[in-house]
Amino acid sequence: xxxxxxxxxxxxxxxxxxxxxxxxxxxxxxxxxxxxxxxxxxxxxxxxxxxxxxxxxxxxxxxxxxxxxxxxxxxxxxxxxxxxxxxxxxxxxxxxxxxxxx
Amino acid sequence: xxxxxxxxxxxxxxxxxxxxxxxxxxxxxxxxxxxxxxxxxxxxxxxxxxxxxxxxxxxxxxxxxxxxxxxxxxxxxxxxxxxxxxxxxxxxxxxxxxxxxxxxxxxxxxxxxxxxxxxxxxxxxxxxxxxxxxxxxxxxxxxxxxxxxxxxxxxxxxxxxxxxxxxxxxxxxxxxxxxxxxxxxxxxxxxxxxxxxxxxxxxxxxxxxxxxxxxxxxxxxxxxxxxxxxxxxxxxxxxxxxxxxxxxxxxxxxxxxxxxxxxxxxxxxxxxxxxxxxxxxxxxxxxxxxxxxxxxxxxxxxxxxxxxxxxxxxxxxxxxxxxxxxxxxxxxxxxxxxxxxxxxxxxxxxxxxxxxxxxxxxxxxxxxxxxxxxxxxxxxxxxxxxxxxxxxxxxxxxxxxxxxxxxxxxxxxxxxxxxxxxxxxxxxxxxxxxxxxxxxxxxxxxxxxxxxxxxxxxxxxxxxxxxxxxxxxxxxxxxxxxxxxxxxxxxxxxxxxxxxxxxxxxxxxxxxxxxxxxxxxxxxxxxxxxxxxxxxxxxxxxxxxxxxxxxxxxxxxxxxxxxxxxxxxxxxxxxxxxxxxxxxxxxxxxxxxxxxxxxxxxxxxxxxxxxxxxxxxxxxxxxxxxxxxxxxxxxxxxxxxxxxxxxxxxxxxxxxxxxxxxxxxx
Numbered sequence: 001x002x003x004x005x006x007x008x009x010x011x012x013x014x015x016x017x018x019x020x021x022x023x024x025x026x027x028x029x030x031x032x033x034x035x036x037x038x039x040x041x042x043x044x045x046x047x048x049x050x051x052x053x054x055x056x057x058x059x060x061x062x063x064x065x066x067x068x069x070x071x072x073x074x075x076x077x078x079x080x081x082x083x084x085x086x087x088x089x090x091x092x093x094x095x096x097x098x099x100x101x102x
Numbered sequence: 103x104x105x106x107x108x109x110x111x112x113x114x115x116x117x118x119x120x121x122x123x124x125x126x127x128x129x130x131x132x133x134x135x136x137x138x139x140x141x142x143x144x145x146x147x148x149x150x151x152x153x154x155x156x157x158x159x160x161x162x163x164x165x166x167x168x169x170x171x172x173x174x175x176x177x178x179x180x181x182x183x184x185x186x187x188x189x190x191x192x193x194x195x196x197x198x199x200x201x202x203x204x205x206x207x208x209x210x211x212x213x214x215x216x217x218x219x220x221x222x223x224x225x226x227x228x229x230x231x232x233x234x235x236x237x238x239x240x241x242x243x244x245x246x247x248x249x250x251x252x253x254x255x256x257x258x259x260x261x262x263x264x265x266x267x268x269x270x271x272x273x274x275x276x277x278x279x280x281x282x283x284x285x286x287x288x289x290x291x292x293x294x295x296x297x298x299x300x301x302x303x304x305x306x307x308x309x310x311x312x313x314x315x316x317x318x319x320x321x322x323x324x325x326x327x328x329x330x331x332x333x334x335x336x337x338x339x340x341x342x343x344x345x346x347x348x349x350x351x352x353x354x355x356x357x358x359x360x361x362x363x364x365x366x367x368x369x370x371x372x373x374x375x376x377x378x379x380x381x382x383x384x385x386x387x388x389x390x391x392x393x394x395x396x397x398x399x400x401x402x403x404x405x406x407x408x409x410x411x412x413x414x415x416x417x418x419x420x421x422x423x424x425x426x427x428x429x430x431x432x433x434x435x436x437x438x439x440x441x442x443x444x445x446x447x448x449x450x451x452x453x454x455x456x457x458x459x460x461x462x463x464x465x466x467x468x469x470x471x472x473x474x475x476x477x478x479x480x481x482x483x484x485x486x487x488x489x490x491x492x493x494x495x496x497x498x499x500x501x502x503x504x505x506x507x508x509x510x511x512x513x514x515x516x517x518x519x520x521x522x523x524x525x526x527x528x529x530x531x532x533x534x535x536x537x538x539x540x541x542x543x544x545x546x547x548x549x550x551x552x553x554x555x556x557x558x559x560x561x562x563x564x565x566x567x568x569x570x571x572x573x574x575x576x577x578x579x580x581x582x583x584x585x586x587x588x589x590x591x592x593x594x595x596x597x598x599x600x601x602x603x604x605x606x607x608x609x610x611x612x613x614x615x616x617x618x619x620x621x622x623x624x625x626x627x628x629x630x631x632x633x634x635x636x637x638x639x640x641x642x643x644x645x646x647x648x649x650x651x652x653x654x655x656x657x658x659x660x661x662x663x664x665x666x667x668x669x670x671x672x673x674x675x676x677x678x679x680x681x682x683x684x685x686x687x688x689x690x691x692x693x694x695x696x697x698x699x700x701x702x703x704x705x706x707x708x709x710x711x712x713x714x715x716x717x718x719x720x721x722x723x724x725x726x727x728x729x730x731x732x733x734x735x736x737x738x739x740x741x742x743x744x745x746x747x748x749x750x751x752x753x754x755x756x757x758x759x760x761x762x763x764x765x766x767x768x
Binding site for chain 2: 019022023031048081094097098099100
């Protein structure tokens with residue numbers, strides 16, 4: 001059986017890749033993709049813990065199911081936002097979207 | 103009719119209501135104003151006559167020397183548990199005054215209808231006249247000295263208002279002010295007297311009935327025994343000091359020397375006012391006051407003072423009257439002189455004589471003033487006798503009535519002035535010979551100056567401009583009625599008809615001095631001599647150019663004409679003194695007080711400058727720096743807020759990492 005640390009390491013690597021995508025890429029769509037990867041890393045953690053801690057099995061699996069649903073809804077809202085921003089500003093480069101500047 | 107005695111207040115009530123109604127009357131109804139006033143005063147006159155009938159018809163209630171006095175008390179107010187009672191009095195003195203005031207007022211009101219006919223302010227005139235009549239009537243029926251004093255001041259105010267009736271004339275305004283201020287000086291004495299009286303006796307009621315009062319035997323005894331210590335004079339019996347203080351008020355009101363200066367100037371007012379207020383009634387209020395306070399004054403040390411002031415005034419004013427050319431001013435000095443006569447009579451103990459002369463004088467002096475008004479009216483406003491003459495033909499009614507008044511004033515048998523003047527002279531003859539001779543010489547001067555006036559105005563040839571004309575009937579009828587009174591009113595006080603009924607009425611039980619034919623003969627003799635001298639100087643050959651007396655007396659005549667320079671003396675002492683004092687205090691004010699104030703202001707200014715500097719430098723500086731700091735750090739912090747979501751997330755991520763490491767360390 002594959003030990004717990006391997007799964008957790010994989011999840012951490014996925015999360016880091018996602019975080020990098022969110023922080024470093026300019027394209028808003030790629031940023032959204034990064035968020036998805038981070039979410040999936042979290043879901044993977046939940047599933048792994050439901051396998052290794054039997055008393056949390058049911059609630060962890062329901063939780064991860066909710067996570068997948070929310071991720072889908074979030075992508076829908078996020079892509080709608082990206083389209084709206086593109087319509088308004090003719091760009092989806094996140095560095096140029098800085099109206100909230102103080 | 104008995105009912106009326108209990109409702110004395112009705113008498114001043116009607117003129118007062120008339121004054122109020124006229125004051126609030128609409129402009130369009132101004133024609134009715136004089137009739138309101140005349141109607142009201144006629145009602146008062148009728149009521150006075152009814153009162154007289156009721157009074158002599160009623161059973162007499164003895165008071166003092168069998169004097170009958172009717173009182174009606176009213177509760178004024180209560181202080182603590184002490185009620186202050188005011189009351190009205192009906193006694194022979196009040197009745198005499200009521201009769202004199204209402205009849206003269208009625209006639210003067212009617213006369214004014216003609217005299218003031220063309221004046222645009224006739225409504226105001228009748229309002230003031232009614233107010234005056236109401237206050238004067240209130241004065242004579244008052245039994246409480248404070249109420250009397252209030253009415254006393256009210257007549258003073260009415261007098262002020264009426265002297266200054268033509269206030270657009272500066273002389274009239276100045277005369278009104280002078281009259282008010284000079285009488286006020288006397289009133290201060292009067293008021294101090296009232297305060298002292300109240301302090302010593304605790305009451306200002308004159309006759310009390312069942313209440314404590316001044317004229318009760320206990321109070322009078324108390325006042326006669328006790329004394330106050332004054333600086334310079336030492337101990338003075340209370341009745342004396344009170345008498346002198348009250349007499350001060352009387353001196354102001356009755357224009358006695360040295361307060362006489364206001365009365366001649368008061369002639370700036372309309373002539374009916376001079377007749378009513380400054381000849382017949384208000385100026386007699388001082389004499390009335392002395393008469394009213396007679397039970398207190400009798401036998402006190404104030405009596406010689408009153409007698410001598412009266413005698414001096416009589417002589418002093420009579421000599422001035424000799425050299426006057428203004429028809430009204432001459433009469434004014436004559437009035438002062440006659441008031442002095444009354445005071446002299448009262449001061450010598452001749453209560454009846456003084457009041458009797460007050461009454462007869464009211465009639466013939468009102469007549470003379472109204473006659474002079476008629477002359478002025480007929481001569482188109484001319485008042486200088488040098489520009490008159492020969493009016494006998496042009497104004498026959500005025501002439502004959504004026505002659506009647508003049509003969510009465512000169513004291514020719516059997517006119518009213520003869521009887522009353524004779525009584526005063528008789529008192530003087532019996533009690534005080536020097537004053538008798540003063541009185542006799544005044545009688546001579548009176549006859550002289552009055553006939554000087556008659557000859558200058560009515561005889562000779564016309565020296566004025568335009569054509570003199572007789573006055574309208576509304577002015578002549580009052581003259582005729584007053585002439586009848588001036589001729590016959592004296593008969594009620596003669597010792598030869600029913601043994602002097604006036605004396606029995608006014609002071610029943612008083613012993614009357616036996617009539618002295620010597621006194622009568624001398625007074626008639628000097629009066630006739632005065633007329634003769636006047637005829638020699640002014641009647642024999644008509645006046646041309648300057649006054650013949652001037653060539654005989656020269657400097658003395660000028661001195662008299664300038665009224666002994668009394669006005670100049672007062673101007674240079676009191677008026678200039680008061681002005682100088684005022685100026686001195688203004689200087690003090692400007693130098694010391696203003697100086698102090700401006701120094702203080704300057705110091706405050708310096709202090710505030712320093713304060714401002716401190717504020718700017720320390721407080722504002724500190725705040726400014728703090729604000730700059732906050733602004734700077736804000737500017738720095740502002741840069742963190744880039745508006746890029748990625749930067750925020752980066753910060754959050756870095757923060758999370760930092761927190762993680764922090765949690766490991768701590």
